[in-house]
Amino acid sequence: MSDPGDIRLGHRPLIVADIDEVVLEFLTPFAAFLEAREHTLLPRSFRLTGNIIDRRKGDAVSDVATKALLGAFYAEQDRWQTPASEVGETLAGLSGEADIVFLTAMPPSHAAVRRALLDTLGLSYPLLASEEPKGPLVKQLHGGRDLPLVFVDDILRNLRSVREEVPACLLINLMANADFRALAPPPDAGMHIATDWPEAAKVIRDHWSAANSG
Template sequence: MATRQDYDLDHIRLTDRPLIVCDIDEVVLEFISPFAAFLRSQNHELLPRSFHLHGNIVSTLDGSVPEAAIVSAFLDAFFAAQDKWQMPAEQAVETLHRLADDADIVFLTAMSPRHRIVRRNLLDRFDLHFPMVATEGPKGPVVTALHGARPLPVAFIDDIERNLLSVREHVPDCLLLTMLANADFRALAPEPCAGIRAVAGWTEAFGLLQAHVCADVRSQTG
């Protein structure tokens, strides 16, 4: 089983409360809209034709589709300058602070650790001071290492199915929510697999998360 040391989690101190683990891009921070704006500054456009980045980015100069390596370079450049482009998703800041009254919040972002400091500073600017883990590997083992064998509710929110399935495999009792801030790409997203609940935004997510978290509070005080 993965340990906290395997993922450099020693800086995260959980309390004796439920745990909510949140992806960042398209969940806590907008990603699609600012990335599309960044691409326009690079003479490219992101077209909402399918639920993918690769193949949907085209040159505004000649209509060509860039190779995967170029798309990866665009993403790396965007994340290096994310503090100039990204903003919180609608109701994300307010809702997370409300949830923090009853649960610990940890951000788990799929990002190269070399961009960690820029992202940390960006989150802090928006009063999102919750601890953060940056990883390029599967998320299920990280959630396992975070939560351990604690007999407390745990929830996970992400926009990518493989991350949700990874957590479902490693933490079977976890509440799994899929969320996308961008309405155009949300409409293109595949139907979620069994055990994963799609939510349109933080207003809808709040009710589900609060019920999951507060179920434990009620069981202790009932």
């Protein structure tokens, strides 16, 4: 699914969550995938390009090769990716209070494999797969409703994109892999950091409580 207009929401808060490094582990299984192909992922900077080493040659692979490896990984992601810590039970609890939609930055051609994997893991929330900026997609999805909106992502660019389109949105920066999280640029003022889903849920519920009491 790649059209926000296809998703029907109830009259309650909305939580939009990224997938890679947020709902599913990405960097740890991707590193294992690379190791099986005689490559190594080094946590030297907050990016993939330049950090994937071909062990047979001893140097970093090109941007083109990086994209090819990423595409190969996504094609068989169901063999490698696992849920982020406590995501299933946390989202199950939040789903009693809010609608949940997954927004993943990946080619829609890989969406069917991702959908099947999420369903197998019991994460059967609506899925949008798009390589477009996330801000306009979240704005279209929310539709200007006077209801709380939450966006959870590991990438600062995406958080800024949503803030630009929907300034009232609660923004949470969450990243599963601790090694690369330490290399990430700090979030902007007003963005909340959560180290895991239970902490994110507390930030969300505290925000809702403050909004209701106000």
